Amino acid sequence: MTADRPHILLVNPWIDDFAAYDVWAQPLGLLMLAGLLRRQGYRLSYLDCLDRFHPRAPRSEPFARQGRGPYIKTPQPAPAGLEDIQRRYSRYGIRTAWLHDDLSRQAPPDLILVTSMMTYWYPGVQATIAVLRQTYPAVPILLGGIYATLCREHAERTSGADHVIPGAMDARLLETISSLTGYGARATIDLDDVNAYPYPAWDLRRLINYVPILTSLGCPFDCAYCASQFLQPRCRRRHPQAVIEEILFWHKTSGVRDFVIYDDAFLMQPDAHAGPILEGLIRSGARLRFHTPNALHIRGIDRPMARLLARAGFHTLRLGLETTVRNKQETYDHKVNLNEFVSAAGNLREAGFTPQTVGAYLLIGLPGQPMDAVVESIRLVKNQGIQPILAYYTPIPHTQLWPEAVAASRYDLEADPVFSNNAIFPCQPESFSWERLSALKKITRIAA
Numbered sequence: 001m002t003a004d005r006p007h008i009l010l011v012n013p014w015i016d017d018f019a020a021y022d023v024w025a026q027p028l029g030l031l032m033l034a035g036l037l038r039r040q041g042y043r044l045s046y047l048d049c050l051d052r053f054h055p056r057a058p059r060s061e062p063f064a065r066q067g068r069g070p071y072i073k074t075p076q077p078a079p080a081g082l083e084d085i086q087r088r089y090s091r092y093g094i095r096t097a098w099l100h101d102d103l104s105r106q107a108p109p110d111l112i113l114v115t116s117m118m119t120y121w122y123p124g125v126q127a128t129i130a131v132l133r134q135t136y137p138a139v140p141i142l143l144g145g146i147y148a149t150l151c152r153e154h155a156e157r158t159s160g161a162d163h164v165i166p167g168a169m170d171a172r173l174l175e176t177i178s179s180l181t182g183y184g185a186r187a188t189i190d191l192d193d194v195n196a197y198p199y200p201a202w203d204l205r206r207l208i209n210y211v212p213i214l215t216s217l218g219c220p221f222d223c224a225y226c227a228s229q230f231l232q233p234r235c236r237r238r239h240p241q242a243v244i245e246e247i248l249f250w251h252k253t254s255g256v257r258d259f260v261i262y263d264d265a266f267l268m269q270p271d272a273h274a275g276p277i278l279e280g281l282i283r284s285g286a287r288l289r290f291h292t293p294n295a296l297h298i299r300g301i302d303r304p305m306a307r308l309l310a311r312a313g314f315h316t317l318r319l320g321l322e323t324t325v326r327n328k329q330e331t332y333d334h335k336v337n338l339n340e341f342v343s344a345a346g347n348l349r350e351a352g353f354t355p356q357t358v359g360a361y362l363l364i365g366l367p368g369q370p371m372d373a374v375v376e377s378i379r380l381v382k383n384q385g386i387q388p389i390l391a392y393y394t395p396i397p398h399t400q401l402w403p404e405a406v407a408a409s410r411y412d413l414e415a416d417p418v419f420s421n422n423a424i425f426p427c428q429p430e431s432f433s434w435e436r437l438s439a440l441k442k443i444t445r446i447a448a
């Protein structure tokens, strides 16, 4: 019976970078797609090149650091043009030999789907595709995800995939998959209805130590440095009850305690969305912990919201402050002003949050931004009892700031996405000082 159902292999590729760490990073898009394809009737396998719990990997404690942890890494030569950077470049993820062995044990697939994340991680995507191609020369390989969407032409030219499919999953994608596999499954759900999506197929992971949650898609803001509106042009919210059910489902079936909010705008219209979700979770009595590494909007954190967040078990809070320097903020970011930050910080303190668990992102490395511009912001954030966290700017195609970033950069950003790596501060001038950066990092520290 199952033999006539096509077999699809889903692959989360390696990361090539100067640094990478699992900060609750999972390929949510790929596993959402997996959930949908399973519902369509396909047989699935999953190969996670970033698997920290691979049987041949050194033992890693899955629940320490609430699920976060280091990837295995293998030193690599830095890409052309970045040889002078005084930092070690590595391939993050399982060893190449393990990947070959795992693939050789795998039933041959009819189709391979590879995802992608950061644009400048594409060398890891290329290397993964090369191994897949070597093992299964005749199997079509589809590449999608964030790099494929933001740098479509580059991916078409260089990735080695047979098809590059930009954008979110839609009916056309299902048609493509159906025509490539010869399996005539029509969409079984309305893809416009976010409440109808099956749960992401987290059960394909070797171990579920935390679960990312998306309660809404898209972002109503249009910040100059961010690509969210290009990646997800439509804002759509899931029904609060559906979100509560999903969280409790993973908690009950897999014992998961740590949940990670991936939304761009979780606190928008809180009375209709975050409020009911948090209240429902509190009512459930489940002992849960939430983390928001993708940042919450400060404006949404009034007194009742701060209390709700605390009671629902929000643990690691990140706030999207970006920069408190007033004129810069107006230029780059529509999200927040200073009074709102001070008030949100007060509300969080009152609700029991401490600098150990609450941090505010400050964007650094923007085109034309002198390093020292953030000193004032760091001070202000610390004075509010909140940990400043320097977030290094990465230039992203299709954002408002891209042309300015291209003009300001000491690299040819348009020629090669590898130059967009935020670790090299691509938009700072030649005179950029690593010592100054270290000094800035030092002043962010708050004594415990």
Ligand code: B12
Residues within 6 Å of the ligand: 020, 021, 023, 024, 025, 026, 027, 028, 029, 030, 032, 033, 113, 114, 115, 116, 117, 118, 119, 120, 142, 143, 144, 145, 146, 147, 149, 150, 165, 167, 168, 169, 173, 214, 218, 225, 226, 227, 228, 231, 232, 262, 263, 264, 293, 294, 391, 392, 393, 394, 395, 396, 420, 422
């Ligand atoms: C959640 C998130 C994170 C998470 C981790 C996510 C992860 N998986 O690793 C956290 C908070 C840790 C994070 C961190 C960072 N992030 Co981030 N993040 C996001 C965010 C908000 C959502 C990504 C997501 O999961 N979306 C939901 C899923 C459902 O969508 P999706 O992955 O695109 O998948 C869909 C399609 O692409 C498609 N698809 C996916 N795979 C495939 C495969 C095939 C074959 C096909 C056909 C289709 C397909 O179908 C899916 C369903 O529709 C995006 C912005 C955004 N709105 O997309 C930024 C974004 C990806 N992040 C960005 C940045 C800059 C960062 C940081 C560098 C920030 C910083 N300065 O520190 C860090 C570094 C990350 C790291 N790991 O080292 C940038 C990317 C920049 C770049 N150059 O590529 C983005 C675009 C935001 C922005 N500023 O514009 N991030």
